[in-house]
Amino acid sequence: MASEVQLVAGSAAWWASRKPAPEYRRGRPPMDAGRIVAKALELVDEVGIQALTLRMLADALGSGTATLYRHFKGKDELLALVADRFLGEVSVPPEELDGLSWREAVSTVAEALHGTLCRHPNALSLLAAQVPVGPNALRARERLITLFLSHGFPVELSARAFTAIGHYVIGFAIQQHGPGAPGPEDHAQLRDYYHSLDPADYPATIAAAGELTSVSLHDEFLFGLGLLLDGLERARSNALQEPEAAVGH
Amino acid sequence: MASEVQLVAGSAAWWASRKPAPEYRRGRPPMDAGRIVAKALELVDEVGIQALTLRMLADALGSGTATLYRHFKGKDELLALVADRFLGEVSVPPEELDGLSWREAVSTVAEALHGTLCRHPNALSLLAAQVPVGPNALRARERLITLFLSHGFPVELSARAFTAIGHYVIGFAIQQHGPGAPGPEDHAQLRDYYHSLDPADYPATIAAAGELTSVSLHDEFLFGLGLLLDGLERARSNALQEPEAAVGH
DNA sequence: ACCTGAACACCGTTCAAGT
DNA sequence: ACCTGAACACCGTTCAAGT
Secondary structure (H helix, E strand, O other), rough: OOOOOOOOOOOHHHHHHHHOOOOOOOOOOOOOOOHHHHHHHHHHHHOOOOOOOOHHHHHHHHOOHHHHHOOOOOHHHHHHHHHHHHHHHOOOOHHHHHHOOHHHHHHHHHHHHHHHHHHOHHHHHHHHHOOOOOOHHHHHHHHHHHHHHHHOOOHHHHHHHHHHHHHHHHHHHHHHHHOOOOOOOHHHHHHHHHOOOOOOOOHHHHHHHHHHOOOOOHHHHHHHHHHHHHHHHHHHHHHOOOOOOOOOO | OOOOOOOOOOOHHHHHHHOOOOOOOOOOOOOOOOHOOOOOOOHHEEEEEEEEHHHHOOOOOOHHHHHHHOOOOOOOHHHHHHHHHHHHHOOOHHHHHHOOOEHHHHHHHHHHHHHHHHHHHHHHHHHHHHOOHHHHHHHHHHHHHHHHHOOOOHHHHHHHHHHHHHHHHHHHHHHOOOOOOOOHHHHHHHHHHHHOOOOOOOOHHHHHHHHHHHOOHHHHHHHHHHHHHHHHHHHHHHHHHHOOOOOOO
């Protein structure tokens, strides 16, 4: 309700307001923000984001909870930094994309991002909050948009393609690795559940039960990614043939 | 670590284990599960999922927190029911799809789902947990798979198409309506932030800054949905021409 | 100047005691 | 049989007091 400008942790304005690390520390810092964030990500990976406690984090660092508040305004701010740190682990060596078509290159980057997200399932929901605009997110964005531009995509189409791919990869991963941890045994459970339904009410679901539960979620991810790339291929052809036409329709 | 079968709230096994409502209540029930869930969704819409407190919910119902535990094992179980109830608000009258092509029909259903999700931004993250398999989720799944099947999609392609569309819509909405509430003013902030970056480091991002922030997220949603439908159109043509071929590649 | 023990208000959950 | 006040252990956060 307040018309005051609020700095939401993780927002563009919040990142812009962050100082570039004081650096007037003489000798060794007894406790710096980087070390706290790194340990926080470790703990999130281990116990999950809900179970992460400031007391637990402080203990792991050999400190007290109050000390954490000297480096972060609160848990939200700490988690925003954890989110960007974990995005920083996405790495695709530039030479890996040499000689690839735009489609292969985008696919490689998307799969690398997806792979990193899958390696930190417990941290994933941190990306649901807002458009990630920390330094590591910026680097990834720059990389992918450059890829589109360098392969002849117009600026507008590049921007939309980036958002579509980025939202798809992150959105899919978030659902793929929820707290309900859908392992292989859950697949079997789900199939049994579908088959236990009343055929009069759910004929299509029952007919598709095997197909809905036999394919791994990773293959489902690749299938959806392929659909998006198919669509982008078509949009790119259209744009190159009629440079003046709008992207839509 | 326990090898015991755990019933995770919201999982297929958990839904399967739920009794179909005792119904031996004589007279009027002083407090039934449906009323609690309805009020819980109301409160989640108002104050957000994090701020929802069992005490708050009990107060709103004129009761105490302990009473809630007579109907649900805990907050997780309550929220799983809230999630399905809110999926139940998606409604597309059957006649609305009459005479539409499969593409128009799927698009209509996807947009209806997206619209409902947008109307409950605070409840959205409830869908991130696992594959929703409550009764209302089942109904929606049945509907959409039927749509694919009735328009000549093979069973396997129907199943994958459903998952791709479903994950896309839910995943996009989750990112669209995070706690960081990206309103129009945030768009401007984000654009300014991009423009404030070092052109040497982020040339592509800066070039695309206007395009990245000028288009509404709803249009971005429609664009990505269109890409997926383009891809499905192609996959459908391929499947109809070579019925024996696999879906992949 | 930097750190922290101890407290505060509040959370989800439980259970003995009420009706 | 059904409900609940009051307590329990624990959370994020604060601040006066230590070094």
